[in-house]
Amino acid sequence: MVLKAGAEVDPDELTGELVALVRQRIGPVAAFRRVTVVPALPKTRTGKILRRTMRGLVEGRDEPVPATIGDPATLAVFRLGAKAG
Structure with a gap:
């Protein structure tokens, strides 16, 4: 994941939010566990x-x-x- 310029986010918090969003919108079959900010x-x-x-x-x-x-x-x-x- 690439963040916008100047954005600062806790990686653990971001991972939790993204996993929850994907599970909610797409379903558990599309869930992932690891997010890497590049x-x-x-x-x-x-x-x-x-x-x-x-x-x-x-x-x-x-x-x-x-x-x-x-x-x-x-x-x-x-x-x-x-x-x-």
């Missing part, structure tokens, strides 16, 4: 979010950096997250 999502130069690349990094796969990425530094958070979790 400074930015990796996007292409045209603004598309690199979902497959993020998923691969979080699952611990060594994903290549796409040539169309806007800021390669945004992938570092997902590589570190895979090693920590």
Whole structure:
């Protein structure tokens, strides 16, 4: 999750609120337990979010950096997250 600039939220409180909201609106089948706040999502130069690349990094796969990425530094958070979790 990416927060708006200047927003400060307790991660545990945010996780609880998001889980409750998803359970209420979608149902228990869509519930999740972990929320990670990141400074930015990796996007292409045209603004598309690199979902497959993020998923691969979080699952611990060594994903290549796409040539169309806007800021390669945004992938570092997902590589570190895979090693920590």
